[in-house]
Amino acid sequence: MLKEVIATRFITPLREGGSLPGLVEADDGGAYVLKFSGAGQGRKTLVAEVVVGELARRLGFRMPGLVTVExxxxxxxxxxxxxxxxxxRSSGGTNLGMDFLSGALGFDPLAFAVDPREAGRIVWFDALVNNVDRSWxxxxxxxxxxxxxxxxxxxTMIWHHNWPGAVASAARPYDASDHALASFAPDVAAAAADLAPRITEDLLAEVTAEIPEVWLAGEPGFDSADALRRAYAEPLLERAAVIHERIEGIK
Structure with missing residues (x-):
């Protein structure tokens, strides 16, 4: 399970992207970027952060550590x-925190080079989870x-906002034409050969087990948290085998 910490000080809001996260200090002495449960799409956004972030980590991508923040x-x-x-006020209780990466700079595709292998891995992974928010x-x-x-x-995984249409939504192609790494000749085929076989039922069960139960409770159409966890895993398992053939917009 994700490490649990308690926020002891709200330091400052962070004004980047479409949401308004904040920087907090916690009882373990760490600084975390806080994603509010009361913002935007609420807990579903936090679930997506956990599932995709923990899956990325297990596939070898660099990801800030995730914690739950009371x-x-x-x-x-x-x-x-x-x-x-x-x-x-609207986010009392369990929220999501990410390790604050001191000294990090925002990626600029005009300022930094990315080799085709790494670019391909990221594009393939974004296609797997249908990340619509990694544009230039x-x-x-x-x-x-x-x-x-x-x-x-x-x-990511936008199908979880409409579970009755999830199967059809998850079967759609991925448009990578605006992807931040599209100009780096991403080697998607090599990425698929390496990463797709690693997307297994066991791996996805391990990842979805990281979702805090409180964020799964009361979801319409599901009689238990475990049933909802399986619903998160199934589209990813099916998509992993074929998504490299459905990536559009890159050469």
Missing amino acids: LNPLLGLGEPEQQVQDLL RNPNMLMRQGELWLIDHGA
């Missing part, structure tokens, strides 16, 4: 901005000490 909604009463106060406009990658890190996977 948040007292009174923590930010002194915050001057109403939007931040509203988020804190908003790469959601960081460079730190010459290494590429993946962040922000809340906009």
Whole structure:
């Protein structure tokens, strides 16, 4: 299970991307980028972050460590901005934290080079999880000490916002024409040969077991958290075998 920490200080909001995460200090002394349960799509965004982030880590991608962060909604009463106060008040309980990568720079495809092998692995992985938010406009990658890190996977597996249509949605091709790494000649075939066989039922069961139960409770159409965990795993298992043939927009 993910490590559990308690937020002890709200440091500052972080104004990047489409959401408004915050930087917090926790009772273990660590600094974490906090993703609020009360923001945007709520807990489903956090579930996507866990499933995709932990899957990425197990496949060898660089990912900030993930933790659950218990948040007292009174923590930010002194915050001057109403939007931040509203988020804190609506996000009491279990939230998601990511290790703060000090010194990291946002990836710029015009400033950093990526070899075709690494580019292919990332494009294939984004196709697997249907990441619609890794464009050249908003790469959601960081460079730190010459290494590429993946962040922000809340906009993945979009089929989980409509479970009755999940099978049809998960079968659709992936458009990589706007992908941040499309210009680096991504070797998708090599990535598929390496990564697809590693997407197994056991691996996906291990990954989905990391989802906190509180974020799965009460989902319409599912009688247990385990049934919902299996629903997250099934499209990924099916997609892994064929998605390299359905990636559009790259040469």
